[in-house]
Amino acid sequence: MVIEDTAPCAIAMRDVRFDWPGGQFGLDVPAFDVKQNETVLLLGQSGSGKSTLLSLICGILAPSQGVIQVSGTDIGTLGRAKRDRFRADHIGIIFQMFNLLPYASALDNILVPLRFSKARRARVQSPRQEALALTRALGLPDALVARAQASTLSVGQQQRVAVARAMIGRPNVVIADEPTSALDSGAQEEFLELVFGQVRDAGAALLMVSHDERLASRFDRVIRLDQIARQRRAAAS
Secondary structure, eight states: OOOOOSSOEEEEEEEEEEEOTTSSEEEEEEEEEEETTOEEEEEOOTTSSHHHHHHHHTTSSOOSEEEEEETTEEGGGSOHHHHHHHHHHHEEEEOTTOOOOTTSBHHHHHHHHHHHOHHHHHTOSOHHHHHHHHHHHTTOOHHHHHHOBGGGSOHHHHHHHHHHHHHTTOOSEEEEESTTTTOOHHHHHHHHHHHHHHHHHHTOEEEEEESOGGGGGGSSEEEEHHHHOEEEEOOOO
């Protein structure tokens, strides 16, 4: 099945259904799109299915039925190993808790995606210079990036390293999972400016998931999870 649209979609979902083993929880997504070069904020409360939806888009989970296209590829038809490879090649992820390697340098953390993806590595002429160019744009000094262990960085510095790691090798799609949840409003504003700048430079699509409605005005489009997805829970016996 090919999902047709007048504008290219970075993410397109049609008639997607997912069932957790045991049948106690499921998620239905009739239709959901994110255009290339678009920034989308997906709002949803804790327990609303946000993590399940992101895992489906990233290929960590496979749908029970339906079509999930990312950059034109129906990832639901791929086996687990090919989904892992596709994710490494095409999707940059900014995790809520950053997930940095604590005893590795900031630079080594940023270069990790290139070790797992030949496609992203091929888009970079000089990995070290690309990483330093990203971190300079994000306001981090070269000496700190090259030598400081991730565990010694401030929260703000770790966030910047996480952004650079997601963006290196110019992925088509960037997924951000609650990356501003621990920040005050001023720090949120600064962080979003940095992320938006990097996404624009790469020509990527950004899907950010949050429960914070204060972020809404900064995005091209805001969608509530309950508008596009329906949870299913098994009735108690």
